[in-house]
Amino acid sequence: YVYVDDDPMRRYVVSSRGHNVIQIDGSEQGPQELESGAPLEGACAITDRFSVAFGAFANGFEDVAGHVVHRRAVAHVHGLGWIVADEIDTDRPRDIDARWHFHPDVAAVAQGLDVVSADKGVA
Numbered sequence: 001y002v003y004v005d006d007d008p009m010r011r012y013v014v015s016s017r018g019h020n021v022i023q024i025d026g027s028e029q030g031p032q033e034l035e036s037g038a039p040l041e042g043a044c045a046i047t048d049r050f051s052v053a054f055g056a057f058a059n060g061f062e063d064v065a066g067h068v069v070h071r072r073a074v075a076h077v078h079g080l081g082w083i084v085a086d087e088i089d090t091d092r093p094r095d096i097d098a099r100w101h102f103h104p105d106v107a108a109v110a111q112g113l114d115v116v117s118a119d120k121g122v123a
Contacts, residue, residue, distance in 0.1 A: 016099070022070050022086055023061075023097040029070075030060040050077045067091040 016028035
């Protein structure tokens, strides 16, 4: 998607709702820096068997009082698939929603607390 200022979809695609992120107490992640000031040294690793990256989003949730840090690790294990691990560090009980999107052409079905593709061979 092209992030064009006058496109009607812009509000959605630049919001948390348009991405696979965590929402805290119904609030989206607030805007952050558009560009990193330094490389991700030490926050990622690439080997012949897997690739992994780590990141954190600290105290940037809109209209959320107190301390909240969302940490995420994303790993691709070659030949197996993707693993995403989230950790929430907070100073009080929270409502936490994990937003995940499937491609519109994928038939997604709920299996208990899991949502999976019903299309054989499609993630």
